[in-house]
Amino acid sequence: xxxxxxxxxxxxxxxxxxxxxxxxxxxxxxxxxxxxxxxxxxxxxxxxxxxxxxxxxxxxxxxxxxxxxxxxxxxxxxxxxxxxxxxxxxxxxxxxxxxxxxxxxxxxxxxxxxxxxxxxxxxxxxxxx
Numbered sequence: 001x002x003x004x005x006x007x008x009x010x011x012x013x014x015x016x017x018x019x020x021x022x023x024x025x026x027x028x029x030x031x032x033x034x035x036x037x038x039x040x041x042x043x044x045x046x047x048x049x050x051x052x053x054x055x056x057x058x059x060x061x062x063x064x065x066x067x068x069x070x071x072x073x074x075x076x077x078x079x080x081x082x083x084x085x086x087x088x089x090x091x092x093x094x095x096x097x098x099x100x101x102x103x104x105x106x107x108x109x110x111x112x113x114x115x116x117x118x119x120x121x122x123x124x125x126x127x128x129x
Contacts, residue, residue: 023049023085030111030123032093035059038066039128040073048087049077059129068092072112077102089113089122098122 027040036058042051051074056066068090074084077100089100089111098113098120107129111122 021049021079022083023079023102023109025127026054027051027109027126028128029073029125032091034093036064036093037066038061038073038092042074045072045075047078047084048075050075051077053092066092072076074100074102091120091122094120 005049014105021044023042024044025042027042029038029040031037031071032086036056038053038057039052039055041054041118042049044050050072053066053068053071053073055057055067056064058064069091070075071092073090073092075088075090079085083104085100085102085104087100088103090097091113096115098115100111100122102112109125109127111125113120113122
């Protein structure tokens with residue numbers, strides 16, 4: 001009996017580790033105030049999630065150079081349940097970091113953030129496959 005209980009515990013722990021974090025992967029941001037968008041790669045960053053800017057695009061969809069390539073656009077992000085996340089989002093067009101709320105629904109991520117009571121809608125980001 002003891003062996004069966006131990007086996008159940010081990011299998012349960014393994015199953016939990018096998019469940020992938022749904023926010024991981026590549027995301028195309030909504031256009032900013034200048035119409036520019038980016039390709040963000042979300043990955044584990046210690047005990048939180050981070051998202052680095054991999055590529056930047058102009059309003060016409062053409063790749064453009066950016067000083068922010070390699071910068072964490074998403075940082076200190078943790079799941080809060082039900083597809084919701086909280087953390088920080090850096091806005092390159094404004095040069096500001098906002099306390100963020102992210103809501104994942106399938107392959108769409110709704111992004112918003114506030115700083116000193118001023119809130120901003122970061123639009124809907126789409127998963128890149």
